[in-house]
Amino acid sequence: MENIGFALSRGGAREENYMSMIKVDRLSKIYQTYDRREGVWGGVVDLFSREYRDFLAVDGISFSAEEGELIGYIGPNGAGKSTSIKMLTGILQPTSGSMEVYGYHPFKQRKQYTKHIGVVFGQRTQLWWDIAVIESFKLLAKIYEVDPASLKRRLDLLNDILDLGPLLRTPVRKLSLGQRMKCDLAASLIHEPKVLFLDEPTIGLDAVAKDAIRHFLRQINQDFKTTIILTTHDLNEIEELCKRVILLDEGKILYDGSLRHVRSLPGLGRSLLIDFAGDAPLDEINNLFPGRAEFVQESQRRVKTVFVPETISAAELIKAILERYSIADLTISEPSIEQVIMRIYRDGLPGGESAGQVAQV
Amino acid sequence: MKAVVSTPTGGFAGGNLVQALGVYGAFVKTAFLNMLAYRLRYFTGVITYLLFVSVNYFIWGAVFSTREAGAVINGFSFPEMVTYVSVAWMARSLYFSNIDNEINELVRTGQISVFLLRPVHFHWMMVCQAAGETLFRIVFFTLPIGIVIVSIFPVSPPVSVSAFSLFLLATAFAFLIFAEISFAIGLLAFSVKSIDGIIRAKYFLVQILSGLLLPLSFFPELFERVLMFLPFRMIAYVPLQLYLGKIPQGEVPWILFQQIVWSAALIVLCELMWRNVVKKLTLQGG
Known part of the structure; x- marks a missing residue:
């Protein structure tokens, strides 16, 4: 792996100098679902007895990430991306396996853990709809125990990159999608999270807004050493931002390694x-x-x-x-990155490399 | 390897409490600001409430006009009845909250998961937001509507200063009891497909069972006795009886004790329900 851990010595709080920001080991999630029976009579029968069925959404994934990595987390719908992100953010209990992020167990220590992560869902906002953006920021600062002086410093920094100025006094409901996403990103960073989880942050944005967001992500990744896990369907975005990608399919990691390496995989024309x-x-x-x-x-x-x-x-x-x-x-x-990825999904990794081997690269 | 790095607990004992008060105070403030965005809506509310009180005034006027002057029906004289109805509606704007609808909306849109991703206690957050809304209503609703109602209808002042303080204290508990009932109803949104009907049913049931529409002494005796064992009378009937000085001095501590017990019991119930919901949510996904 390219970034081997940064020595973190914070007043001796840590026992080891080398640590992974994220460590995931054979993590699995099984959902219980039930099939509905057909027809009216089936519906009646369903009321009394349901046939439960296990659905393996995430199938023993393992990976680790160092501080400051920006990882593209991709896969087709139903590959297990959301499920694994939910587990990593602590809002979903894993069925088996272990994980550790910044020294916390996301699920078992959810409340303390959430102070150290930022999460942005492209489809949802974490801002209060009817009040000025700055008021949401102030409230979040209170929630995350950020004192007013730090908040101001932080906002100045974010302002430099995102140009939030005029937006701060506007109620969220009056913002455009792109503006809202800028504010949502800023909101997720107020408490200086160690890890940022982004789920489709540029969905529905125009090219200009997309570009601004990408620029911003690169910047915070460099300036603040924030570890970023980015989920998106936009592969150009991944190519522009991420040195490393994790490719999921059917709950398994298909490939974990550098993008350059996928591109130079043998057999790609x-x-x-x-x-x-x-x-x-x-x-x-x-x-x-x-x-x-x-x-x-x-x-x-x-x-x-x-x-x-x-x-x-x-x-x-x-x-x-x-x-x-x-x-x-x-x-x-x-070959376009899309062609490459499509091909991997279709034929597996070219040259007979197994995911396990590649993951060692 | 345990990250004990930055959990600022304040350098002194009780730092956590100060911190917590800061956070939840901020929720109160935010809710207040949020309501400010809809202040216009409250002008129509003033008219609605005025209408409710007027209708009740004329109904009771008609009822009492069939009796001799100074008649008392089920323990209420006409001036007391007018006061009861007017103050009951004004007080409603103090204890009312919309938590059930809000939770319903959060569940419907899936926005609820955002709150699981924050280091806050959802239950307290909702109650604090409701408190912020109540503060807003005191300023922009209860005061103006109070002035209008008092200047139109012959509303008697509280029987004493202590009666008024007790009324306010009891209304504060009424707020808590109402909020917790709403919270519990709202949580049903996790297990039932649509709780719109339940919310509406609750809306009307609470109006009747709390004594807002009719003092509970007007109900059949058996019914009234059953209501003694339910929390609803704590919301409207009990505070108003305190306002009118209808509860004997000696029974006041007992009735306040019951309010506290009901509040505590409902808080515990809601907390258990919430934990159960979180458990299900984190097991089955949002």
């Missing part, structure tokens, strides 16, 4: 697009690299191939073509 000065000699170039790269015609003058770097390098391809033909333009593109 890059695409090469060539515009010839004249007509594209498709058959000729296909004979140049038999079995290693196959071109298809895109238009009269344009061909395209998807090649795997392990089989043939971009340099070799381009050199061979430039030597023989006159080229108007060429473009190489990396």
